Amino acid sequence: MAAKNEPYRPQIDAVLHRINLIVEQDWSFESPDVFNRQVSVNELARLSAMSVRNLHIVFKAYTGEHLHQYINRLRLERAVGMLQSGYYTNERIAGYIGFANVTAFYNAFKKYFGVTPARAKRGTLAFGATPAVLMHAFNLAYSIREIHEKPLLFLSHIGDYKFTNTSAFETTTWDALYEYANCHNLLPEEEEYWGICYDDTGITQPDKCRFYACMTVNTPVESRLKSRIKSMILPRQLYAVFCHKGSYTLLDTFYDAILKNLPQEYLLGEGFILERYLNSPAVAPEEELLTEVWLPIVTR
Template sequence: MKNALHITRLRSLLNLVENNHTKQLTSQEVSETTFYSYRNINRIFRSVFHKSIGRYIKELLLQEAARQLVYTDLPITDIAFELNYSDLQAFNKAFKREFGISPSKFRQQDQENMDAWIKAKLPEEIKQLDDLNYEIKSLPATRILYLTHYGAYQAPEIEDCWDALIEYADQQQLLQEDTKYLGEMLDDEEITKDENCRYNAAITLSPDAEVEVTGFFATKEIASGQYACFMHKGDYSKMDTLYEQIYLHWIVKNEFEVGNLPILEFYLSDEETTPKEELLTEIYIPII
């Protein structure tokens, strides 16, 4: 899509939907945000994402429902009503259509799978878990410039996303000595289909930085929060092993509950001058 106006208005629509998908958005709100009729912006949205606006909102809602089933003890009825389903039957039907299983069985299956995974992993991983260090950190609210990649978190296209972000930030003279580079994982790969996962390649901005936002580039403020922070040393492609150890460590030895904020990865090394085996990444897992 090369029409700059379409891109800017589509970016506004994505911001509206992703920040308000748990509310019941009206066609008027969509039209007022994009300056297009709902019918026309829906056509543009479908041509880019191969689904309607309504379908995208429903996917986000059901992914949030699945996340709450996995990471909280909230009753299923409460989850359904919180996500604007008028009755439990409608929620159960929509959830089963999306995931092929009822909400209650989804929650039960996840716990059974986790128990089996722990049992299989624990004997071989226990020494590594004893050596796994982390810190509890509170991050302040942070303003960022970002570009979103839609797809699997390990997809090579993420590099293109980063190249575009750095070039754009450099053109606007936003790269400073204290600029931090981070990735924001908005979805859970165990719940969300690979093609629907959202990854924000981002740089931090000073509070008074003036940014001209065009196209799919956007700014926002990451909310303050508490995190368990782990350090990874080595190739980015090998971080999955540490993620496994993190969640196993929590389950076996701690009583942390995963928070609602996205997982963050802060990239501390210069890839141009640092060997892959020496790359340092801080992984921030939100906790409550």
């Protein structure tokens, strides 16, 4: 965001979080009018305590996209992931992401990506290749765990996931979250540091990837509109948990390996994909870094 718009960043973060929650939701059982009302500029302007005009201006300055271009891109990129999973029909996807019918979805998809949903299902929309690493170089052991509910503080980031793996990013996010929690008596008995990765780097352009740096707290709290540090509840979900040891730069390839090694009795669910950081680059050498990857799963 341009410097003159920085005072509005917490408000834009609130809007982006609301959009993320809406896009992640299953809209199959609601009319398209309900989805459209939820993402209307009047509703988002009310949330941000800005005028409609100012929201349009500041949102574009921060994200580089017009508000509804941004929303449309997110739900169409979500559609690509659903197509490539092979579990969903076009009709199911159209309803899930809030389109009125499959024709409207088909036309919007082809206009944005330049290919039909069927073509995207067969191929890939990758923006960059992941270096080839032998799968047997990774430990693919997993455990099945469930999160019931977990209150979090978070700071949101839009940009290349590579930056989230740096010590500079750690200082401005997780260190800031710890300081905030300490000052507001929110520290749990043992804090946990998590990342929420919203986007697939094979679908979303690297500079548009969404990431939340999160820290557990001892009790749920309400987000403050004018604070960049927001709060949320991680919902109940079953996960397959894998542990990666080594450089964060290999995480993309690790994801490729573990997604091919999901337990046979489960399918990849639609919940958050999580990373839990068991140590830090500030105290551990790169080859000793431990990162748990939590894949949401549902029973076949």
